[in-house]
Amino acid sequence: MKGKIDLLTHLKELAGVFSKLGIIGFGGPAAHIAMMENEVVSKKKWMSREHFLDLIGATNLIPGPNSTEMAMHCGYHRAGWPGLIVAGLGFIIPATLITVAIAWFYQRYGSIPDIKPILYGIRPAVLAIIINAVYKFGKKALKNWQLGIIGAAVMIGSLSGMSEVLVLLAGGLLGMFWFSVGQKKGSMKQSFLPLLLLTGKPELLKVAIAATALSTGQVVGNVSLVKLFLVFLKIGSVLFGSGYVLIAYLQDELIDQLGWLTQQQLVDAIAVGQ
Structure with a gap:
């Protein structure tokens, strides 16, 4: 009985957090993931920042929308498969409803409302959120000079136009060979789920x-x-x-x-x- 009560409590928490993020989550994936980090790691403390970073790396290696995948990963970490479903639906339903409403308006009137003034005001706030998240992630991820070198190499590769997947794989291989000697195998109890049915970046x-x-x-x-x-x-x-x-x-x-x-x-x- 207590287990069921705990599960329901966790599902209610997930529904509230990710529905809110789905409503206020303007901007691209970097902004979405930064908001998730603030909620899931900083405020709720459902997982460590290191594990959150691992999930980001995993979502970049599979096709599909990274921020939606991150929402589902966080839900799975918190409440298993029911949590995955609740967090995913909570995150995507607000945007879906808004998009359907605009699509109906478009079909009826042949144009979309002018929302450029709203977007101009949102973009600076989104940039501030991203910068804050990068700073916090950087403090956790770059713990020594070796990781700093790998990070710099990955950043150079990304800025030069290399494929995101190739850059991530190269960084992972460098880290694996560099730190494999004398290191214990990491415990990854939460699986990286191949959410292939979702579409687009x-x-x-x-x-x-x-x-x-x-x-x-x-x-x-x-x-x-x-x-x-x-x-x-x-x-x-x-x-x-x-x-x-x-x-x-x-x-x-x-x-x-x-x-x-x-x-x-x-x-x-x-x-x-x-």
């Missing part, structure tokens, strides 16, 4: 949702929901890299190959996702 997950909503509205009479699902499943299963890569995938699939959207509609979907 995190900062443009809502772009995919918007594009789906718009394309469904345009060709609902000609395309089955199964085909729509399979198209985005394929994209989500093979997509690595930045959100701009997602735009290229959507351009190729929805416009060039299938003809579900026009170029202007894809541009409007990107605006909605931002």
